[in-house]
Amino acid sequence: MNAHSSPTLWNRLVLWYHQMGSPPYFYAFAGRWRPWFIAATLITAVIGLYGGLLLAPADYQQGDAYRIIFIHVPCAWMSLFTYAFMAGCGLVGLVWRVKLAEILAMESAPIGAAFTFVTLVTGSLWGKPMWGAWWTWDARLTSELVLLFLYLGVIGLYHAFEDTRQGARAAAFLALIGVVNLPIVHYSVVWWNTLHQGTTVRLFGPSRITWSMLWPLLTMALSTHLYLGWSLLGRARVALLELEGGKDWARAIALEDAPHG
Amino acid sequence: MNPRPSPAAATLLEVRELAFARRDEPVFGPLNFDLAGGEIGLIEGDNGSGKTTLLRILAGLLRASSGSARVDGLAPGDPAAAGMALLLGHQLGLKADLGVRENLAVAAGLYGQREGCGITDTITEVGLDGYADVPVRQLSAGQKKRAALARLRLLPARLWLLDEPFANLDRAGIALVNRLLDVHVAGHGAALVTTHGAVSFRDHATRRIALS
Amino acid sequence: MSAPSARTGYVAVLRRDLLLAWRRRGEAALPVLYALIVATLFPFALGPEGALLSRIAAGVVLVTVLLAMLLSLDGLFRPDWEDGSLEQLLLAPQPLGLLLAAKILAHWLTTALPLLLASPLLAAMLHLPTAVLPVLMAALVLATPLMSLLGALVVALTVGTRRSGMLLALMLLPLMVPVVIFAAGAVSAAQQGLPFIAPLAWLGAALVLALVLAPAACAAALRIALDA
Incomplete structure (x- = not known):
């Protein structure tokens, strides 16, 4: 029975993949799903923030200051997740020249850069009470800063080309170089840190985080993923319309949305 | 037939x-x-x-x-x-700071030479005798074109x-x-x-x- | 018919680029001049105390040399692209990576080598302890080819765009961070009397890896950027 059902599932996946490659289909699909994404984002964010800011106990060392992790840590995770997503889409775009993959890669870059920026800002806000300074050359923060430069490089290169698709392909290649580079940067920064600073305050030691802190954190992580989905689908829709502006389906949508009369 | x-x-x-x-x-x-x-x-x-x-x-x-x-x-x-195949486009692919002879030598190093074609003979053939060692930037537009034509003659495409x-x-x-x-x-x-x-x-x- | 070979192509490109640099040797001196200016400004900004200067000397020389190389990178492919000779490299029977390796070697010889020769002077101006100078030079000998190789890889992606020096710096910075860390790490370890071989060995390993991979990656980048 399994032998019978798996090909159909596979066929459905293949069909879905091909449908997704078609711009009008993706445009409609994204339009249908966006409201669900934003609704789920808001619900999970409210639950997560309520759990993190009100229900979770204060830290015995840091008091309430630690509560910024409910923003900081999910954003830090997302900064990496979005990069991986961007590089993955970029690879698909480079190898198979899939237009939609190129668009998704390039449209996720600004979102990832925003996550990285929020991570840096909340990190330095947290750093002030922790280290007594807005900025410390902590290995994680420094790697995050380099990640921001990687994002900005990808965005900058994409916009430096006059031909959007050519720019997307070049920027995707840069993103892939970054995939190789980022771990090297991280470990070299860690090594550099031990060389120069002896010991730094460890934000997450081996100490276990309690469940009452963990579940709001995970809920917030879910919320940021959903936000990425909402934001990316919206951006991709706009980019797709721009790229396909001359096509009939895009014209039809423009006419539909135009004020009548 | x-x-x-x-x-x-x-x-x-x-x-x-x-x-x-x-x-x-x-x-x-x-x-x-x-x-x-x-x-x-x-x-x-x-x-x-x-x-x-x-x-x-x-x-x-x-x-x-x-x-x-x-x-x-x-x-x-x-x-x-x-x-x-050899393409001669709007951009002639000549380095302005090199002479005609030097430009042709680079092309020959990359693509090889047609049998029985020498760089000096080719330069004579396109009418650039006496300009072989003048930097390309000092040549007129027509002379530059001739230098690019010499590459056509020289390479075995x-x-x-x-x-x-x-x-x-x-x-x-x-x-x-x-x-x-x-x-x-x-x-x-x-x-x-x-x-x-x-x-x-x-x-x-x-x-x-x-x-x- | 004399058949082209990998060797004749490599030699032709290397010879061409060296000849071009020689014809414009005034421009080749500019990075050295730039490095000299930057190194001169530091004592004015920080004060002339020898102890402070000797502590930062190695880092300043390193960063200055790498920035001076960054300035010259835009000229690696852009002139060739503008006059159409890059197309001749793309269409040549030799592997593109090999021809680009020749260009990168020529770039290193014409910009990094003069900077290397000038760096003992820069180090002396900043009171670097003489005993540490060999370590700094070793770090530079390993770091500058890495800069040429990684820089070529990044600048290949910007061929075909509007001129963008700032973008190049932004794209190159993440790649340069580990190089700077290990090169400066070696010198500062030597200055503190600690063993400095390990960071140099890491740099060397990275250089070998880049020598093997970067030209081919650079070729791929160039083909992507020019859509060939």
Whole structure:
């Protein structure tokens, strides 16, 4: 029975993949799903923030200051997740020249850069009470800063080309170089840190985080993923319309949305 | 009738259903034509009809949107086909700070030399005697063009892709291009030429390809 | 008919680029001049105390040399692209990576080598302890080819765009961070009397890896950027 059902599932996946490659289909699909994404984002964010800011106990060392992790840590995770997503889409775009993959890669870059920026800002806000300074050359923060430069490089290169698709392909290649580079940067920064600073305050030691802190954190992580989905689908829709502006389906949508009369 | 096909009759360029679109806007095609050794093809079309684009695709610098092209049986851009076709475009590919001789030596180092062709002889042939060691930046536009034509003569490519070869040339220069083409064709080479000037050239072409 | 070979192509490109640099040797002196200016400004900004300067000397020389190389990177492919000779490299029968390796070697010889020769002077101006100078030079000998290789890889992606020096710096910075860390780490370890071989060995390993991979990656980047 399994032998019978798996090909159909596979066929459905293949069909879905091909449908997704078609711009009008993706445009409609994204339009249908966006409201669900934003609704789920808001619900999970409210639950997560309520759990993190009100229900979770204060830290015995840091008091309430630690509560910024409910923003900081999910954003830090997302900064990496979005990069991986961007590089993955970029690879698909480079190898198979899939237009939609190129668009998704390039449209996720600004979102990832925003996550990285929020991570840096909340990190330095947290750093002030922790280290007594807005900025410390902590290995994680420094790697995050380099990640921001990687994002900005990808965005900058994409916009430096006059031909959007050519720019997307070049920027995707840069993103892939970054995939190789980022771990090297991280470990070299860690090594550099031990060389120069002896010991730094460890934000997450081996100490276990309690469940009452963990579940709001995970809920917030879910919320940021959903936000990425909402934001990316919206951006991709706009980019797709721009790229396909001359096509009939895009014209039809423009006419539909135009004020009548 | 010839009992066996001469090498001149062998098809050098084979274009099948070749089309190109920029940002999904069709530029030309689908095109179908063959070019055998000993033939000269004239590409006709208005400004913006994709003449230069077609030559760049055949040279392997651009990717066609659909269809195929074969240069001596190989796809353009295939490493095994490298050097088979030679493109002379609007940018002549000459380093302005080097002399004609030095420029030709670089090209010969990359692509090799045609049998029985020396750099000095080639320079004489295109009428640049006495300018062999003058930096290219000091040459006139027509002389630069002649220096680029010398590269055509020197390198062993069998298919020439010439984009507006008559531009910037005087009467003697136009005669030179036609003479070079005659020699090339006599040696079983083939050429694709775009031009909107030099009307007399039309009689030269053995085949016409219209882009619209 | 003399057949082209990998060797004749490599030699032709290397010879061409060296000849071009020689014809414009005034321009080749500019990075050295730039490095000299930057190194001169530091004592004015920080004060002339020898102890402070000697502590930062190695880092300043390193960063200055790398920035001076960054300035020259835009000229690696852009002139060739503008006059059409890059197309001749793309269409040549030799592997593109090999020809680009020749260009990168020529770039290193014409910009990094003069900077290397000038760096003992820069180090002396900043009171670097003489005993540490060999370590700094070793770090530079390993770091500058890395800069040429990684820089070529990044600058290949910007061929075909509008001129963009700032973008180049932004794209190159993440790649340069580990190089700077290990090169400076070696020198500062030597200055503190600690073993400095390990960071140099890491740099060397990275250089070998880049020598093997970067030219081919650079070729791929160039083909992507020019859509060939």
